[in-house]
Amino acid sequence: MPCLAKSSLMNTPMPTPLVVGAGPVIRALCEEIGLVETVNQTVAWDAQRCHLSPGERIFALIVNLLTARQPLYRVHAQFQLTDVPLLLGSGRTAADFTDDALGRALDKVAAAGGATVFSAVATRALLHDHVWTPDNPVFVHGDRTTRSVYGTYPDPDSASGVHPTYGHSKDHRPDLRQILLTLLGTREGIPVVGTVQDGNLSDKTLNAEMIAALDDDFSPQQLQQLVYVADSALVTGPNLKAMADRSLRFLSRCPDTFRAAQEAKTAALAANAWVPLGKIGERADAF
Template identity: 35%
Template sequence: MEIAGDEIQSQAMDHHGLVAAVCRDLGLQEKLDAKLGAPDARRVVSAGTAVVAMILNGLGFTNRRLYLTAQFFANKPVEKLLGPGVRAEALTAHTLGQALDEIAAYGSSALFAEVAFEIAHSEGLLHRHAHLDSTSFSVHGQYDQGDEAQVIELRHGHSKDHRPDLKQVVLSLVVNGPSAMPLWMEVLDGNSSDKTSFHQSIARVEQFQRQVDLETPFKWIADSALYSQDKLLARNDYEWLTRVPETLTAAKALVQTPDEQIAWIDQPKGCRIADFESDYGGVEQRWLLVYSEQAYRREKATLERKLAQHDEQLGKALWHLGHQVFGCEADATKALQAMRKKYPLFVIDARVEPIAKHTRRGRPLAGAARLITGYRVVSEYRRDEPALARQLNAKGRFILATNLLDQQAYPNEAMLADYKDQQHAERGFRFLKDPWFMVDSIFLKSPRRIEALMMVMTFCLLVYNLAQYRLRETLKAQNETLPNQLNTPVQNPTMRWIFQLLEGISIVRIVIDPSQGLVKEIITNFSALRQKIVRFFGDTACRIYGLIPEKPANVLRM
C-alpha cells in the first residue's frame, strides 16, 4: 500500500457543511458582527466567525473542549465552513476567549434576543406560544467573581444535575412555536428559584418586545413554578397556561376525587379531561383535570414498589420499637407518633404498656408490689386502604390552569396540546446536557465567560432546531421521505440521525501544479442518499458540498 505525500490531503466534511450552511443562511456571523461592532482590521477571526466556529464545534458531537477548537478544525475544510482566509490555527483559545469577552461586554441575553428575534421575524417563525423553563449546569473549580455588579454568582442551589456538592449556574430559556426556536436565554445565579425567576424573565422579555415594537403578546406556558398567588395571580396582566401545584389544598382534593364524581371526556391515547371553574387567589380561571392511562400505570407501579419496601421497613422498625424500653410513657408515645408520620399509608394499631418488675433480689414475697421500670410499645400494622385509594385516585392526574376563560376561543383540547408542547424546552435542555455536546460541565475561567458560553450553547440549540424544522417542513412540502434508523421512510427524522448519515464524507485535495498553486478538490463517500439530503437544505449547502460548482472543474488556487 502506498502512502500519500503532501500533494494529496483529505479533509473531513461529514455533516459540518450542513451546520455551516444553516448559519450562513441565517446570516448569523454578519448579524453578530453588526451588533458587536467592526473588528480590528488586523484580526483574522471576527467575533461572529468565532461564534460560528464554536457552534460547529458544539454540533460536532465529538466532546471536544473549546480550548481544543483549533485541533477540532485541523482536518476540516475550514475556509468552506467559515469563509475565505480563515485557518484552523487562527482559532486559538485567545481568539475564542476574546469573542466571549466581547459578548459578555455587550450583554449575553440582549445579544441573543436581538439576533434570535430578528431571525424569527425574517423567517416567519414567531408564534404566540412561548414556553419557559430552566435548568442548572454544574461548575468546577474556583472563579474570581470580581467587582462587577452584573456578573452572575456561582452558588450552591437546587441541582437538576443531582450534584448538590458543586456550585452551579441556572439557564432560563424561552422557546417559541412549532420550530421550538429559542428566543430568549438568561443565565442566573446558581441559587435562583424558578418561582421568582420565571416572573422576572417574563417581565424582561415583555420589556424587550416593547423596545423592538413587537405588538403581539405571548401566551406564556410553564410548569407549576409559575403558578403563585403573590406573583402570577397578583399581576394577571398577560395570558398564561401552567400546571397547578398539587401542594395546594384545593388541587390536592381535586386530583384525589373518585372517578365516579368526575364528568370525564375521553381523549386520544388513553387520556381523559374534565374542566372546572376556579377563583383561587381571587382570580377567575379555568382548571383542567387531566388523566393519562400511561402515566397512571407507571405511577401505580412505582407506588406498589414503594409500599412493598415500606411494608418490610415498617415491620422491622416496629419490632425494634417493641424491644425498646422507654423511661416514660410520653417518650414511647412520641416515638410511636414519629413512626406513624414516617409511614402515612399504614395504620399502626399500638398501645404503650408499662414494664413492672420486682426490684428486690431473690424470690419475691407473696403480695409484694411491682414497680414500673419503663414502658414499651406493643403494635401491629396494616395498609391504610382508604388512604391508598385516595393516593391511587391521584395517580396519572394533574391540573392545568389558564386565565383564558372563553372555551370556544381556547378549547380544553388546545390547552392540553399546548402544555404538552412544553417538552420542546425540556428537550432543549436534554440536548444542551448531552455528554457528546460541547461541554458536560462548565470549565471557563470567569463567570462572564460562562455566561457568554451559555449564549453560544443556546445558539447551537437554535441552529439545530431550525435545521431540523426546515428539513421536516421541506420533506412534507415535497412529499419526500428519508430512512430512519430502521430503514423505514419517515418525514420527521432527527438532525442527530441526519448528522450520522453524513458521517464519512470527505474532501480530497490534490495538488496539480505546486508552482502555480493549483489544487483540485474531489468530494468522496458522497452517495445518492447523502446528495439528496444536502439538496433539501438549499443552494448554500449545495455549494459547500460541491453540488453547485464554484469554479470550473473545481480547480482552485492555493
C-alpha cells in the same frame, strides 16, 4: 537480474486528509438566518482593526460545539484537521481561531449582553421561518435545568458574573456546585431567550426574572402576541401582576397550594365521569 530500488513515493508520508463533516449543513442553516450579520450588528467592534468579524468567530464556535465539542484552547487544533477555506471562507486558516481570538469575540458578546445577542439571532430565525406573524399568537414555553460544575470559582459575594452555588440538584449531585440554565422557546422548537443564573435561585424567582427580561427582547406590541407557558411555579401574586402590567397572556397549572385547585379536583372526582387507567407512577400520592 537488475536490482529494483524502492520508489521514493513509498517513503513519503501521506498528507492528513482534511474534513468538514456536518459543517456545511450548519453553515447553510446559519446563512439562512443571517447569524454572522446579526451578531456583527449587535456587538461593538472595529471592522478596520479586526481581521475577522466577531460573527465569523462565533459561527466557528457553533460549528465546534455541534461537531467536535473541543474546549476553547483546542478549537484551532481541531480546525487544523478541517478544510477551513471551504467551511469558513477563503483566506481563513486554523490560526485565525485560537483561544485568544475566540475569547475576544466572546468578550464582545458579553459586553453587548449574551441574552441580547441570543435573542436577536432567535428573533431573526422566527421571522425567517414565519413563526412570528402578526395574526397568530406565539406560544413560548419556559423551563429550566441545572448543570453541575467542578473546580474553584470566585467568591459568590462578588458582583461579577454568574456564581456556581449549591442548590437543589436535578443531576442528583448535591455535593457539587451548579448553575441554572433557563430557556424560553417556541413550540416549534426555536429558542427565543436563554439565560444562565446562579445555582440556588428558586423557580418562582426565575420566572419573575424571565418576565422582566422580556422587556429587553420584545416590544409592547410583540408581548401582547405572546402566550407564556410554564409550570405552576409561575402562578404567584407578583408574577401575575407583572404579566398583567405587560398584557402578557399565560398558560399554567394552578398550584396545589391554592384552594381553587383542591376544589376543582374534588368537583371533578365527584362528577364520576372518569375512566380508570391505573396509576401513572409508583409514588404513594400518584393517581
